[in-house]
Amino acid sequence: MSEPVAFTDIYVDESIVDRVTDVLRSERYVKGPMVEQFESAFADFCETDHAVGVASGTDAIYLALKAAGIGPGDDVLVPAHTFFASVSPVVELGANPVFVDIDPVTYTMGALDLEEKVADADNPQAVVPVHIYGHPAEMHSIANVARKHGLTLVEDCCQAHGATYRGDPVGSFGDAGCFSFYPSKNMTVAGDGGMLVTDDDDLAAEARAMRNHGRDDTGEHVRLGLNHRLSELHAAVGFEQLEHIDDWNQQRRDAARRYNDRLSDVSSVKAPNERSDVEHVYHLYVVHVADRDDLQETLEADGIETGIHYETPVHQHPAIRRHLDTIPSLTRTETLTDRILSLPMHPRITDEEIDRVCAAIERHYEE
Ligand SMILES: Cc1ncc(COP(=O)(O)O)c(C=O)c1O
Incomplete structure (x- = not known):
């Protein structure tokens, strides 16, 4: 490995x-x-x-x-x-x-x-x-x-x-x-x-x-x-x-751009959107896929750490449900939760690491 x-x-x-x-x-x-x-x-x-x-x-x-x-x-x-x-x-x-x-574009x-x-x-x-x-x-x-x-x-x-x-x-x-x-x-x-x-x-x-x-x-x-x-x-x-936050945010933005470029050919993966009037600081780089659990398993087997943010929408947690007269139905929020996967992201991630993650994703969808 x-x-x-x-x-x-x-x-x-x-x-x-x-x-x-x-x-x-x-x-x-x-x-x-x-x-x-x-x-x-x-x-x-x-x-x-x-x-x-x-x-x-x-x-x-x-x-x-x-x-x-x-x-x-x-x-x-x-x-x-x-x-x-x-x-x-x-x-x-x-x-x-x-x-x-949620807004379906920015979440x-x-x-x-x-x-x-x-x-x-x-x-x-x-x-x-x-x-x-x-x-x-x-x-x-x-x-x-x-x-x-x-x-x-x-x-x-x-x-x-x-x-x-x-x-x-x-x-x-x-x-x-x-x-x-x-x-x-x-x-x-x-x-x-x-x-x-x-x-x-x-x-x-x-x-x-x-x-x-x-x-x-x-x-x-x-x-x-x-x-x-x-x-x-x-x-x-x-x-x-x-002192470092502006540089770090720029490094996160650069990493996101590299992910976006590398993933643009993988039609099964939807990369995150960024509105033209904002500057996103990519605390998390979250992709949207139909087979999230399978992809996460593939990446884990390849030594690539990922996360899910978040698996359960807040209104469905027991501690909150108990305070609600009726549990709301939030269609866009609820359909998102089993499709999102957060890929490795931090200011010091290297180009090679991003390429390795993207190559593993490409292989997953080729097979
Ligand atoms: C969106 C959001 N709100 C609130 C919090 C709470 O922050 P803390 O963990 O510092 O209490 C966090 C972080 O954990 C968060 O990500």
């Missing part, structure tokens, strides 16, 4: 090790200057006024919705073709998830279905589009619907650091944008971490207080809150990783 092809990899260099060592020696591990520096650099990166470092992407979504006042009795419009954590904060807050089907939230679902909802209060796989959702139409119906707009950017829609970075369109720094993401803090970005001074202040036991600048507990803080050590890694 040839060399295995890894699905993803993680970058650690001397500057990261040095920065982490400095923090270790500083003995300041929480609520220190490193989180502030990372927040300031990340707000610049997203072109927003504020960035609030938190313990995970899930926490960022939870705090954004909570700071916007979302709670029991509110309907929140969400996609089902996403990771569980785009939706679980809605349910944790006692609000009702209202599921929107992001479908703007037309959003219009219909908002019109049918009893008490629509918020919408959470997800820039799934690194492809920005159709923010122009989604923001219009949000504006027209007075919905809070929270972007789930957990897979899309640095992606742009009509020239502007994701995270800068909504009332808040939420990022994850989980190890497999386009950039990481080498552990769990997240960031909430916003231009709204009040929302930022609420989120800052809520991540730290509801304390304000005077140290008084002015509201309830838990501990959702980002640690100094993780912020140090994130700060250094941010």
Whole structure:
């Protein structure tokens, strides 16, 4: 068997090790200057006024919705073709998830279905589009619907650091944008971490207080809150990783182009689409095939790692079903789940590795 092809990899260099060592020696591990520096650099990166470092992407979504006042009795419009954590904060807050089907081209939230679902909802209060796989959702139409119906707009950017829609970075369109720094993401803090970005001074202040036991600048507990803080050590890694993100995203885009070229002759494989007005950052490179399980088995036997994102749409998970009066039927989402396969993708994947994956796919369909 040839060399295995890894699905993803993680970058650690001397500057990261040095920065982490400095923090270790500083003995300041929480609520220190490193989180502030990372927040300031990340707000610049997203072109927003504020960035609030938190313990995970899930926490960022939870705090954004909570700071916007979302709670029991509110309907929140969400996609089902996403990771569980785009939706679980809605349910944790006692609000009702209202599921929107996908756009068949980009697999992001479908703007037309959003219009219909908002019109049918009893008490629509918020919408959470997800820039799934690194492809920005159709923010122009989604923001219009949000504006027209007075919905809070929270972007789930957990897979899309640095992606742009009509020239502007994701995270800068909504009332808040939420990022994850989980190890497999386009950039990481080498552990769990997240960031909430916003231009709204009040929302930022609420989120800052809520991540730290509801304390304000005077140290008084002015509201309830838990501990959702980002640690100094993780912020140090994130700060250094941010230096590289634009290059890494370009390398992912180059890898995607090579996959697209190589796969263009394989008629059984549909490569991912990229709208002309976005810059996709290929957190995942996901192909669409009729015999997904067979292809995955072939690649695995050849030492090529793949993934499925996601096998079960969120509205079909038991923990969510139990909160729904009726289980919605989302035809496009549901037909997608057994046809998608994520191929190896990361900034350091080599041309030879991509060619090896594509050759294995070609052989699979020739046989
Ligand atoms: C689309 C999406 N939303 C939310 C999350 C949650 O982020 P975290 O794992 O940092 O809590 C993730 C990542 O895991 C994700 O991919």
